[in-house]
Amino acid sequence: MSRQLTFSIFRYNPNNPDVPPRMQEYKLTETVGMTIFVALNQIREEQDPSLMFDFVCRAAICGSCAMIINGRPRLACKTLTKDLPDKITLLPLPVFKLIGDLSVDTGTWFRHMTLKTESWIHTGKQFDPQAIEERMDNETALQIYEAERCIECGCCIAGCATANIREDFLGAAGINRVARFMVDPRDERTPAQYFEVIGCDEGAFGCMGLMACDDNCPMQLPLQMQLAYVRRKMALAGLKAGR
Amino acid sequence: MSNYQIITTDVLVVGAGLAGERAAIEAATHGLDCIILSLIPPRRSHSTAAQGGMQAALGNCAMGKGDSPDVHFVDTVKGSDWGCDQDVARLFVENAPIAVRQMAYWGVPWNRVVAGKKKLPDGREIEDTKDKEGLITARDFGGTAKWRTCYTSDGTGHTLQYAMDSIVVKLGITVHDRTEAIALIHDGTTCLGVVARCLRTGELRIYLAKSTVIATGGYGRLYGASTNAVINEGSGMFIALETGIVPLGNMEAVQFHPTGMVPVWILITEGARGDGGYLLDKNLHRFMPDYEPVKKELASRDVVARRMMLHIRKGYGVDSPYGPHLWLDIRHLGAKHINTNLREIANICRNFNGIDPVKDLIPVRPTQHYSMGGVRTNIDGAAYGLKGLFAVGEAACWDLHGFNRLGGNSLAETIVSGMVVGKKIAQYTLGATLNYNYSLVQDFARQQQERINNLIQGKNGRENVYKIRKEMEQTLMDYVGIFRNGPDLEKAVAKLQELYHRSLKIGLKSDGKWANPELASALRMPGMLKLALCIAYGALKRTESRGSHYREDYPARDDTNWLKRTLAYWKPGSDLPELDYEPVKITELPPGDRGYGESTQVKK
Ligand SMILES: Cc1cc2nc3c(=O)[nH]c(=O)nc-3n(C[C@H](O)[C@H](O)[C@H](O)COP(=O)(O)OP(=O)(O)OC[C@H]3O[C@@H](n4cnc5c(N)ncnc54)[C@H](O)[C@@H]3O)c2cc1C
Ligand code: FES
Numbered sequence: 001m002s003r004q005l006t007f008s009i010f011r012y013n014p015n016n017p018d019v020p021p022r023m024q025e026y027k028l029t030e031t032v033g034m035t036i037f038v039a040l041n042q043i044r045e046e047q048d049p050s051l052m053f054d055f056v057c058r059a060a061i062c063g064s065c066a067m068i069i070n071g072r073p074r075l076a077c078k079t080l081t082k083d084l085p086d087k088i089t090l091l092p093l094p095v096f097k098l099i100g101d102l103s104v105d106t107g108t109w110f111r112h113m114t115l116k117t118e119s120w121i122h123t124g125k126q127f128d129p130q131a132i133e134e135r136m137d138n139e140t141a142l143q144i145y146e147a148e149r150c151i152e153c154g155c156c157i158a159g160c161a162t163a164n165i166r167e168d169f170l171g172a173a174g175i176n177r178v179a180r181f182m183v184d185p186r187d188e189r190t191p192a193q194y195f196e197v198i199g200c201d202e203g204a205f206g207c208m209g210l211m212a213c214d215d216n217c218p219m220q221l222p223l224q225m226q227l228a229y230v231r232r233k234m235a236l237a238g239l240k241a242g243r
Numbered sequence: 244m245s246n247y248q249i250i251t252t253d254v255l256v257v258g259a260g261l262a263g264e265r266a267a268i269e270a271a272t273h274g275l276d277c278i279i280l281s282l283i284p285p286r287r288s289h290s291t292a293a294q295g296g297m298q299a300a301l302g303n304c305a306m307g308k309g310d311s312p313d314v315h316f317v318d319t320v321k322g323s324d325w326g327c328d329q330d331v332a333r334l335f336v337e338n339a340p341i342a343v344r345q346m347a348y349w350g351v352p353w354n355r356v357v358a359g360k361k362k363l364p365d366g367r368e369i370e371d372t373k374d375k376e377g378l379i380t381a382r383d384f385g386g387t388a389k390w391r392t393c394y395t396s397d398g399t400g401h402t403l404q405y406a407m408d409s410i411v412v413k414l415g416i417t418v419h420d421r422t423e424a425i426a427l428i429h430d431g432t433t434c435l436g437v438v439a440r441c442l443r444t445g446e447l448r449i450y451l452a453k454s455t456v457i458a459t460g461g462y463g464r465l466y467g468a469s470t471n472a473v474i475n476e477g478s479g480m481f482i483a484l485e486t487g488i489v490p491l492g493n494m495e496a497v498q499f500h501p502t503g504m505v506p507v508w509i510l511i512t513e514g515a516r517g518d519g520g521y522l523l524d525k526n527l528h529r530f531m532p533d534y535e536p537v538k539k540e541l542a543s544r545d546v547v548a549r550r551m552m553l554h555i556r557k558g559y560g561v562d563s564p565y566g567p568h569l570w571l572d573i574r575h576l577g578a579k580h581i582n583t584n585l586r587e588i589a590n591i592c593r594n595f596n597g598i599d600p601v602k603d604l605i606p607v608r609p610t611q612h613y614s615m616g617g618v619r620t621n622i623d624g625a626a627y628g629l630k631g632l633f634a635v636g637e638a639a640c641w642d643l644h645g646f647n648r649l650g651g652n653s654l655a656e657t658i659v660s661g662m663v664v665g666k667k668i669a670q671y672t673l674g675a676t677l678n679y680n681y682s683l684v685q686d687f688a689r690q691q692q693e694r695i696n697n698l699i700q701g702k703n704g705r706e707n708v709y710k711i712r713k714e715m716e717q718t719l720m721d722y723v724g725i726f727r728n729g730p731d732l733e734k735a736v737a738k739l740q741e742l743y744h745r746s747l748k749i750g751l752k753s754d755g756k757w758a759n760p761e762l763a764s765a766l767r768m769p770g771m772l773k774l775a776l777c778i779a780y781g782a783l784k785r786t787e788s789r790g791s792h793y794r795e796d797y798p799a800r801d802d803t804n805w806l807k808r809t810l811a812y813w814k815p816g817s818d819l820p821e822l823d824y825e826p827v828k829i830t831e832l833p834p835g836d837r838g839y840g841e842s843t844q845v846k847k
Contacts, residue, residue, distance in 0.1 A: 015445075015755060015756075015757040016756070016757070017445055033507070033595075033596075034504065035595075036331045044760065045709040046302075046709075048752070048753070049708075049709075049752050049758070049759075049760070049761035050753035050754065050759055052758065052760055054283075055473055056283055056287045056288075056289070056472045056473060056474055057289070057291070057292050057472045057473075058473055058507075058509075059292065059509045059510075059591060059595070060590070060591070060594055060595075061291060061401065061587070062287040062288075062291055062292065062472065063286075063287060064283065064287050068594060071504075077312075078594040078595065079688040080597075099421070099443055099758065100758060101758070105421075105443075106284065106419045107283070107284030107287075107421070110284065110286070111412065111633070114408075114409065114412050115412055116625075119409050119412070120349075120350065120409035120410060120412065120413040121348075121349060121350040121409075125348075127344075127345055127348045129341045129344075129345070131344075132344070132378065133301075133343075133344045133347050133348075133378060133379055134347070135355070135376070135377030135378060136352075136353075136355050137355065138354060138356070138357045138377070138380075141352040141353060141354055141355050141395070142352070142354070142396070144352035144394050145352045145396055145398060145402065147403060147430065148352065148398075148401075148405060149398060149401070151291075151401070152284075152286055152287075154589075158511075169495070170274075173416055176821070184350065184352075186350065187350075200295075206333070214451075236245050
């Protein structure tokens, strides 16, 4: 009754360039509720213990396990095999540096992005441990959280045509990050200061508008809206600066 | 033989969760050079997964009125079943509000008080007042007298970790991610750093530091069913234990969360019950009020978990291929509330179980969740046994939680201890020098290289790491769970000893080269079994019930004989820990009734 699944998995170890990249097939019997997480672990434990892939939370909250599953960037931990055909192809995310097989270096990419967009609160105020907290409207707090839900999985970057050709493009994740700080009243940066960071082709103006980011985001962040928001602000800032 | 690359720094923090990063920030702001090691990018640490919230007695919301560090202190001590050090609890409750506010200053979008009248799910009317509007609000969590758990919707851990990491980046603190500490380096009196394996290339490196901080989180993955991330394998604890000098404290104190979702064991946060969700049995009867008329679903975690298992044992569980379970019902909270305030829960249900909690019941069962035990430290976070070694967060037994941690007290502990202990680390480090013997240090790395070579060449045997691991997980689940007894624990100890010996005979199936994952597991296996033995053996010897440690054959708390902490040492060459005991520090609140739930013991 259960299906026989065939996994075709990308194999390559950059430490060992003599062995060229290849696709390797593994067969598995599907079980109830099987996710790619379950399947890959089973393959590693029973068939090929050298297979490299990344999972941490296995609950779709840490962003570790993004890969290309039958052509689309997705979180492997929350992808159920029952939603896929018998033949499942797994490739590592493009754009990011390959560590081995399905494992890529998203950490370095996102730290660079965080630095570049200066993703921390810029404020001249000092923290006073004795004082009560500054007030904030709950609606504002919720709005900030909405923009902060990105888990840095890299799906938006992997699916983005610009990011695939322009190494420095900050992509939807970067633009969303800037939007998160723009809506935060604690951040004292001016539009002009933001413009310095992303008012360029590596930032808000590099996007070609194919909108794959929006389709691929496993957190369903409104990336398209965030881009429009940032672009509007940047266009205004650009105009003012031009005058 | 070749020598290994040496990297030196003032403070070496092993672990980039909330605790490790907060300690590193403190050290860095004191002008110290600091390196953080982590298996993964910091933002993927397990701390990110915490949904529910962080306790601090701000007293802003209506149901938090009158809250204070004193009330928080009493809850924490009672929650610990008098197993905690009260001087630590006092220090903690006084600093938690500062920690929460500092996190707001660093960018956490805490949910805020909205003025107005509200109706609670149980029908009570409350009113948040205008004068508190816009201050940080709180939700209800188990075992607390007041609503004290500060939160950001259900992404509290995520927002805390991202804000924390942004400060780490801003301060330019060096992070070596995909790096695993596999042994501590020490000369018998002072810790000098670690041997680490690069998870990109597989090479070994030596890190030397004036102080070394273990902030590696919990060991949940020793158990087959755990809410923890798959990297929570307790490696920081066992590398400390393997020195033979540093003891682990209270390893038998293992927390089971009442609501792990069956069968994937992903956590359904306590916030679901805090917001008014309740538990049903196979007859759709809400059974908790029968056992706990006052606190109901919000009695302390250990209490709810035991009541649930008891109810299942009585035959009221819902049968499933994964064993009997109960239901969590949040349908009455309504689509709007579920899809905003409890959105992550809704997503988890949909993605991993194909159910919609707006219409469907959620299958749940108690699941391993938190390790109260860990590297035993004093109130300054200094590990027993070695100078220059510190521990913070879930990896440590500081000892704030005793035998049961209250929900929301762990996130608070990571940040408060990171802050307070971080300062102590800075003070120590500023007065310390790094003296080491070059060949001693290199020898530590060579020993690890030899282990690796032996595994690759199959010199010790052909045991399969994954098989041993499965048997360990099952042994702990079967015999060292929520209900414990002498005969079962004896079985567990014997089985784990057998597995430990087998783990010394592991041989790899793959070539073990570079960042080979089988090699990583094989290197960890003996250490994980040592931890498992500390848990099982400590539980066997503790002939009483306290907090999460429940002995069916000794159902009462025994303050005369057991108001003390277990210290487990691992002597070289041994296959069982050596246990020692020390008194628990009582400063303000003498042992008494816990005051909520289980004032009468579980009846069978
Ligand atoms: C699902 C879930 C929900 C939770 N919700 C809440 C909640 O709502 N409120 C609350 O108070 N608590 C909650 N907890 C508990 C709390 O989240 C954790 O106890 C806490 O986050 C632990 O933080 P930490 O900094 O000690 O460790 P972690 O966040 O686990 O970080 C450990 C770090 O150590 C690194 N590491 C591990 N081993 C090594 C090694 N050998 N070498 C190098 N690096 C290593 C890892 O890469 C990681 O960066 C929850 C726990 C779970 C499982
Ligand atoms: S493993 Fe964390 S998102 Fe998939």
